[in-house]
Amino acid sequence: MDRFSWSNGLLEINETLVIQQRGVRLYDGDDKAKLDVGVALLSTHRLIWRDVKNHECCIAMPLSQIVFFEEQAAGIGKSAKIVIHLHPVPANKEPGPYQHSKVSYIKLSFKEHGQIEFYRRLTEEMNQKRWESTPVSQPIHTGTGSQAGKTRAVGIVGIERKIEERRKETDKNISEAFEDLSKLMVKVKNAVVFIHFPAKEMVELSRSIANKIKDKQGDITEDETIRFKSYLLSMGIANPVTRETHGSGTHYHMQLAKQLGDMLQAPLEERGGMMALTEVYCLVNRARGMELLSPEDLVNACKMFESLKLPLRLRVFDSGVMVVQLQSHSEEEMIASALDNVSEKGSLTAEEFAKLLGLSVLLSKERLLLAEKMGHLCRDDSVEGLRFYPNLF
Amino acid sequence: MSFEWPWQYNFPPFFTLQPNVDTRQKQLAAWCSLALSYCRHHKLYTLDVMEAQESPVFNNKKIERKLSMEAIQVVFEELRKKGNLEWLDKNKSRCLVMWRRPEEWGKLIYQWVSKNGMVNSVFTLYELSNGDDTEGEEFHGLEDWMLLRSLQALQTEGKAEIITMDDGKGVKFF
Incomplete structure (x- = not known):
C-alpha cells in the first residue's frame, strides 16, 4: 500500500481512462486497508482509487510499479479479488496514505463484481505499456530504480x-x-x-x-x-487448447481448429500455401511443448475448418495424402504454376519441382499428378524415374 | 527416301503409356499412324510382336526409350479395332498389318484396270502383283493373301470375279 501517492484524481494530458469500477476495496497484503469502499480507475498510465463519499481522498500508483498480477476467485462471503504484486518503493515517491507497509502486494476486492473485465483491461495495458510510448507531461516515477535489483526478497x-x-x-x-x-x-x-x-x-x-x-x-x-x-x-503457444480446458468432443475440436487457424496462417504462406498433415502435426506439437496433440485430434480439428469458415482447408489427394492448405490457394493456380515451371525447364521430376518451390517431394508430386489429371502434363516413366513434360499431344 | 519420323518420336513421354484418358487417346492415335506409315514405308505386311519391340519404330535408341510390351499390345489392339490389323494366332504374337485396307487396295487396282482400258479382261494374280505392266504401281509386290482379299472385296462390290484356273487363280474385271 505504501506505493500509492496522494493524487488530485485528474488525468494527465496524454493519459486516457481505460475502465472504472465501483465498489472496490483495497487490501494492504491480506489486511483490509484503512480506506473505505471506492472507485477503482485504470488509465493508460496509472491505477487510481477514489473514495466513494469523500472525493478529496484519491490515491494513484503508476502501472510501471506492477510486477505481475493474478486473479483470486470469490469464495463464501468473500468477493473476487485481483492480487497485484509491486516493485519496491522508488526513492523519490510522493507521500501517500501509507508511510510503510510490510508486504509488497495489494489486493483489489470487487464488492460489486466487474473483476473479469477489469482484469482483462489491466492485462491489455500491461502488455501494451502505453505509459512508455507516450510519457505524460509530469514524469511519473517508476519503481525500477537502480537499487531495485539489490534488494533482497523472499x-x-x-x-x-x-x-x-x-x-x-x-x-x-x-x-x-x-x-x-x-x-x-x-x-x-x-x-x-x-x-x-x-x-x-x-x-x-x-x-x-x-x-x-x-x-x-x-x-x-x-x-x-x-x-x-x-x-x-514456431515456439510456444501461450495457452494451448487442451482437453482439460475445453472438455472433450466437438467443442474441443472446434476450439482447437480455431487455434490451428491462427497459428498455421503464417507458416502456410511461407510454404506456398500448402503443408502435409504430418508436417503440420510436427509444427503444432513442437509449439505446444508439453500439451501434445494426438494425430486423431489434429485430423478431427482440421475437418472443422470448413464448417467454422476458417481460411484453411483439409484436402485429401487421390493417393490418400492429406494436406492443410489456405483457402485462397486455388487449384487452378496450382496447376498453372506447375505447368509454367515444367514448360520453363522442359521437363521436371517431382524432386526437381520440390526443390524449385521449396515444397516437400510428396506435395510437389501431388501437384504434378493433379496437373497431369487435368491434361496439362504428361509423363515419361523410364529407368531414370518419373519425369513430367508439358502435354504436347 | 528415308522415313520421316513424327515429332512425337523424340518426345520421351511418347514411350510411356499415359494414364490420363484424353492424353492417352491422342498418344495412341499418334502411335497408330506412326506404326502404319512405318510399315507402309518399308512395305511390311506381317509383324512379329517380339521383333517389333526391337525394331526402330518402338525403340528409339537416340533418346533411349522403348515402348513396353504391354503398351505395344495396346497399340496393336487399337489398330485392330480400326481394322488395320489382324492377329494370326491366338497368342497374339504375330499379326497382319494392313496399312491399306482390302477395300482400298481393291479400289486402287480397279482404278488402274479401268485407266488402262482392261475392263472385261482376265488376269492371273501373279500378273497383277508381279507383272511388268503393273511395275511402278503401288500394289506391285503386294502379298498374295492381301491381293486375294482386295479382289474379294471388289467381287462383293460386283466389280470383279475370281476364277480358279489350272495353275492358280485369276480374276476378271467388270
Whole structure:
C-alpha cells in the first residue's frame, strides 16, 4: 500500500481512462486497508482509487510499479479479488496514505463484481505499456530504480525477481551469443524451457534476433535466417487448447481448429500455401511443448475448418495424402504454376519441382499428378524415374 | 527416301503409356499412324510382336526409350479395332498389318484396270502383283493373301470375279 501517492484524481494530458469500477476495496497484503469502499480507475498510465463519499481522498500508483498480477476467485462471503504484486518503493515517491507497509502486494476486492473485465483491461495495458510510448507531461516515477535489483526478497516476490533477472540475462545472452550461432540455438532452447514469455514478446524477440542476424549476414545465408526466424516463431503457444480446458468432443475440436487457424496462417504462406498433415502435426506439437496433440485430434480439428469458415482447408489427394492448405490457394493456380515451371525447364521430376518451390517431394508430386489429371502434363516413366513434360499431344 | 519420323518420336513421354484418358487417346492415335506409315514405308505386311519391340519404330535408341510390351499390345489392339490389323494366332504374337485396307487396295487396282482400258479382261494374280505392266504401281509386290482379299472385296462390290484356273487363280474385271 505504501506505493500509492496522494493524487488530485485528474488525468494527465496524454493519459486516457481505460475502465472504472465501483465498489472496490483495497487490501494492504491480506489486511483490509484503512480506506473505505471506492472507485477503482485504470488509465493508460496509472491505477487510481477514489473514495466513494469523500472525493478529496484519491490515491494513484503508476502501472510501471506492477510486477505481475493474478486473479483470486470469490469464495463464501468473500468477493473476487485481483492480487497485484509491486516493485519496491522508488526513492523519490510522493507521500501517500501509507508511510510503510510490510508486504509488497495489494489486493483489489470487487464488492460489486466487474473483476473479469477489469482484469482483462489491466492485462491489455500491461502488455501494451502505453505509459512508455507516450510519457505524460509530469514524469511519473517508476519503481525500477537502480537499487531495485539489490534488494533482497523472499517468497513470491523473490521468485518474481529471479524470473525478471533471468529474463534480463537471456536478453544479454542473446546479444552475446551472436559470436556463435550454434551456442545461441542452445541458449534459446533453454530460454524456452525456463521462461514463459507472452506470445507477443516472443515474436518481438525473434524478430529482433532475426534482424541482428541479418545485420551480421556474411556467413549466414538468407535461407538460414528465415529458418531460424521460423524456428523461433514456431515456439510456444501461450495457452494451448487442451482437453482439460475445453472438455472433450466437438467443442474441443472446434476450439482447437480455431487455434490451428491462427497459428498455421503464417507458416502456410511461407510454404506456398500448402503443408502435409504430418508436417503440420510436427509444427503444432513442437509449439505446444508439453500439451501434445494426438494425430486423431489434429485430423478431427482440421475437418472443422470448413464448417467454422476458417481460411484453411483439409484436402485429401487421390493417393490418400492429406494436406492443410489456405483457402485462397486455388487449384487452378496450382496447376498453372506447375505447368509454367515444367514448360520453363522442359521437363521436371517431382524432386526437381520440390526443390524449385521449396515444397516437400510428396506435395510437389501431388501437384504434378493433379496437373497431369487435368491434361496439362504428361509423363515419361523410364529407368531414370518419373519425369513430367508439358502435354504436347 | 528415308522415313520421316513424327515429332512425337523424340518426345520421351511418347514411350510411356499415359494414364490420363484424353492424353492417352491422342498418344495412341499418334502411335497408330506412326506404326502404319512405318510399315507402309518399308512395305511390311506381317509383324512379329517380339521383333517389333526391337525394331526402330518402338525403340528409339537416340533418346533411349522403348515402348513396353504391354503398351505395344495396346497399340496393336487399337489398330485392330480400326481394322488395320489382324492377329494370326491366338497368342497374339504375330499379326497382319494392313496399312491399306482390302477395300482400298481393291479400289486402287480397279482404278488402274479401268485407266488402262482392261475392263472385261482376265488376269492371273501373279500378273497383277508381279507383272511388268503393273511395275511402278503401288500394289506391285503386294502379298498374295492381301491381293486375294482386295479382289474379294471388289467381287462383293460386283466389280470383279475370281476364277480358279489350272495353275492358280485369276480374276476378271467388270
